[in-house]
Amino acid sequence: QVQLVESGGGLVKPGGSLRLSCAASGFTFSDYYMSWIRQAPGKGLEWVSYISSSGSTIYYADSVKGRFTISRDNAKNSLYLQMNSLRAEDTAVYYCARDRRWLQLYYFDYWGQGTLVTVSS
Amino acid sequence: SSELTQDPAVSVALGQTVRITCQGDSLRSYYASWYQQKPGQAPVLVIYGKNNRPSGIPDRFSGSSSGNTASLTITGAQAEDEADYYCNSRDSSGNHPFFGGGTKLTVL
Numbered sequence: 001q002v003q004l005v006e007s008g009g010g011l012v013k014p015g016g017s018l019r020l021s022c023a024a025s026g027f028t029f030s031d032y033y034m035s036w037i038r039q040a041p042g043k044g045l046e047w048v049s050y051i052s053s054s055g056s057t058i059y060y061a062d063s064v065k066g067r068f069t070i071s072r073d074n075a076k077n078s079l080y081l082q083m084n085s086l087r088a089e090d091t092a093v094y095y096c097a098r099d100r101r102w103l104q105l106y107y108f109d110y111w112g113q114g115t116l117v118t119v120s121s
Numbered sequence: 122s123s124e125l126t127q128d129p130a131v132s133v134a135l136g137q138t139v140r141i142t143c144q145g146d147s148l149r150s151y152y153a154s155w156y157q158q159k160p161g162q163a164p165v166l167v168i169y170g171k172n173n174r175p176s177g178i179p180d181r182f183s184g185s186s187s188g189n190t191a192s193l194t195i196t197g198a199q200a201e202d203e204a205d206y207y208c209n210s211r212d213s214s215g216n217h218p219f220f221g222g223g224t225k226l227t228v229l
Contacts, residue, residue: 044221095164
């Protein structure tokens with residue numbers, strides 16, 4: 001069965017860095033786009049970034065552009081999010097999700113359990 | 122446009138039918154997808170495309186769309202359906218997905 005397991009969250013000071021990982025299993029990882037989506041405490045969902053199956057196409061939300069870097073290692077079935085220059089407003093649970101898109105369709109069919117990132121001094 | 126508008130809260134009596142709506146210009150071009158999120162849990166996809174349910178989602182969940190409005194209907198709501206529901210679409214470029222603000226469903 002499809003599994004996505006995030007890790008790497010924790011407490012970091014403003015201006016600091018953190019690298020999140022997402023280990024995928026149960027499907028051919030290299031065939032799928034992947035996304036990071038976050039949720040601040042008590043708030044709604046916010047898409048952060050996606051990466052194409054080969055890694056050649058990447059997009060970011062304006063709120064993280066220039067500070068976050070998404071990447072993947074298809075040989076290791078892993079997705080990453082390098083987060084630099086962290087701010088208090090980046091505090092959230094970060095989910096990795098499998099990203100499906102075709103013509104008029106767009107959805108995230110599997111999600112990890114999330115990893116909490118807290119940015120505080 | 123990259124906005125999806127949802128009612129913040131909706132309630133339904135046990136066993137009755139409830140419709141949760143999502144409005145946005147992007148819905149004229151793209152289908153919405155819908156996610157259920159219970160407290161402390163990750164979101165779960167419940168509807169995608171015109172009206173498709175992933176495996177394991179009860180058939181009391183259905184989706185529809187008209188113009189700039191997508192709807193998630195729960196026919197015969199159960200206590201376990203009490204959750205937050207989010208719609209999702211993408212902007213006109215197709216490159217930026219975004220979510221509605223979420224609807225908290227209370228089953229009375």
